[in-house]
Amino acid sequence: MxxxxxxxxxxxxxxxxxxxxxxxxxxxxxxxxxxxxxxxxxxxxxxxxxxxxxxxxxxxxxxxxxxxxxxxxxxxxxxxxxxxxxxxxxxxxxxxxxxxxxxxxxxxxxxxxxxxxxxxxxxxxxxxxxxxxxxxxxxxxxxxxxxxxxxxxxxxxxxxxxxxxxxxxxxxxxxxxxxxxxxxxxxxxxxxxxxxxxxxxxxxxxxxxxxxxxxxxxxxxxxxxxxxxxxxxxxxxxxxxxxxxxxxxxxxxxxxxxxxxxxxxxxxxxxxxxxxxxYGPFFKEGRFLPGFFRSLRSKIGLSPTSRHMSHPIGTSHKDGSAYYELSKTAGSKKGTGEISHGRGSQASLA
The missing domain is CATH 1.20.1070 (Rhopdopsin 7-helix transmembrane proteins)
Structure with a gap:
């Protein structure tokens, strides 16, 4: 200064x-x-x-x-x-x-x-x-x-x-x-x-x-x-x-x-x-974000059972969010929400 x-x-x-x-x-x-x-x-x-x-x-x-x-x-x-x-x-x-x-x-x-x-x-x-x-x-x-x-x-x-x-x-x-x-x-x-x-x-x-x-x-x-x-x-x-x-x-x-x-x-x-x-829990089925997207699709005339939109946004197996990929690679273990690596290096939700 x-x-x-x-x-x-x-x-x-x-x-x-x-x-x-x-x-x-x-x-x-x-x-x-x-x-x-x-x-x-x-x-x-x-x-x-x-x-x-x-x-x-x-x-x-x-x-x-x-x-x-x-x-x-x-x-x-x-x-x-x-x-x-x-x-x-x-x-x-x-x-x-x-x-x-x-x-x-x-x-x-x-x-x-x-x-x-x-x-x-x-x-x-x-x-x-x-x-x-x-x-x-x-x-x-x-x-x-x-x-x-x-x-x-x-x-x-x-x-x-x-x-x-x-x-x-x-x-x-x-x-x-x-x-x-x-x-x-x-x-x-x-x-x-x-x-x-x-x-x-x-x-x-x-x-x-x-x-x-x-x-x-x-x-x-x-x-x-x-x-x-x-x-x-x-x-x-x-x-x-x-x-x-x-x-x-x-x-x-x-x-x-x-x-x-x-x-x-x-x-x-x-x-x-x-x-x-x-924020992963917000994108799971039944949470308010997927519900919001379903409501939005309904208002603009898209059927929830549309062949191209068969999975709720946020939980789609093909086009879903990266949060889904993280949860999909993880198994449930005591519900604490942490990823740990076992001997086989397979992710688990610990």
Whole structure:
């Protein structure tokens, strides 16, 4: 964060707040959608007869809390400094903007950490019998925990004195190149996302099902691929904008808006993506989603016994969802809903 006084540039440019209506809309709407996704996840668990709370559940709840905290921090910045147009003197607004960036780092770092843990614990519960896979999950959890602790410590102690980032952010003296570190952190987060996406591949490959079914099952786990895309987009915007904010460059406030928007999108979409693989019960025969599709077909004049639509949407043996493929490769064992691998590598629903 810079020591310089703000440069005198285009007046309209200098009056633009980084919190605009687009950022505000994303900050309000996405946590609501993520909360609905978590609620549906809990309901899906109840449909399967699960009432207990597992590790992947409470780590996801922590992520959701961090998403709300991140959004509230952004909203407060808009209320204090202005939405669309700056309502404070330039130096004072610079403090508000930079302080918001600093505080949001704690929420974002924690959210991206806990959602990765939630996905790993979900994998761990799903493939709990394979000892090698369990050890790999524990190892990755350890790596991520060290990454999170070091990142939080670095952000907390980034300025000298350490509270300068809060008291007078625009004049704060850094102990290191904070911008370079933040870009590096974002790159590592993308790397860990890709690694975690690849985690189920060895387990799915060992299932005694055909290639199409394996691809369908992997498709369930890879529903979170958009998170990697959003992380990459955030990385690009962060790289292009953070220097302009901290160095008081031209159009510095509006330039950082896109990075903040994607900083809202990434953790909230991560929560949604972590919930999607648990929605299998909604697609089973007799659930409300197949019922909705049958009702829709009836209203548009399609017979439920049509030769081409003989299976309810969501449960079709030929054209059904990937959730059906996952459930089809699994047998029932104590109804706990977890996949384990026996000696023959045949998936079972444990």
């Amino acid at each position: 810079a020591h310089d006084t703000p440069a005198h540039g285009n007046d309209a440019d200098m009056k633009m707040s980084f919190v605009n209506s687009s950022l505000l809309g994303v900050a309000i709407s996405l946590p609501i959608i993520a909360s609905i996704a978590v609620g549906l996840r809990l309901y899906a668990r109840r449909l399967k007869g699960h009432t207990g709370i597992k590790t992947d559940d409470w780590t996801l709840w922590i992520t959701l809390i961090m998403c709300w905290a991140h959004s509230i921090n952004t909203i407060i910045a808009g209320v204090v400094g202005g939405i669309g147009t700056i309502t404070l003197p330039p130096r004072e607004y610079a403090n508000v903007a930079l302080r918001t960036l600093w505080v949001s780092s704690f929420f974002l770092i924690t959210a991206l950490y806990t959602v990765k843990l939630s996905i790993l614990f979900f994998y761990h519960h799903l493939f709990s019998i394979n000892d090698s896979f369990r050890r790999a999950c524990y190892f990755m959890v350890g790596i991520l925990t060290l990454w999170w602790i070091s990142s939080i410590t670095i952000v907390l102690l980034s300025t000298d004195p350490f509270d300068a980032a809060w008291r007078d952010a625009s004049r704060a003296r850094h102990r290191f190149d904070f911008n370079a570190w933040y870009v590096t952190y974002s790159g590592l987060s993308i790397f860990f996302d890709v690694v975690i996406l690849c985690f189920p591949i060895p387990m799915v490959r060992s299932l005694r099902v055909n290639t199409r079914q394996k691809i369908s099952i992997l498709g369930i786990f890879w529903l979170g691929g958009f998170v990697c895309i959003s992380a990459i987009v955030r990385f690009v915007f962060l790289y292009n904008s953070i220097y302009q904010l901290t160095d008081f460059g031209q159009n510095r406030y509006s330039k950082v808006t896109a990075a903040f928007i994607w900083a809202e999108i990434e953790p909230n979409c991560s929560v949604i993506a972590a919930c999607l693989p648990t």
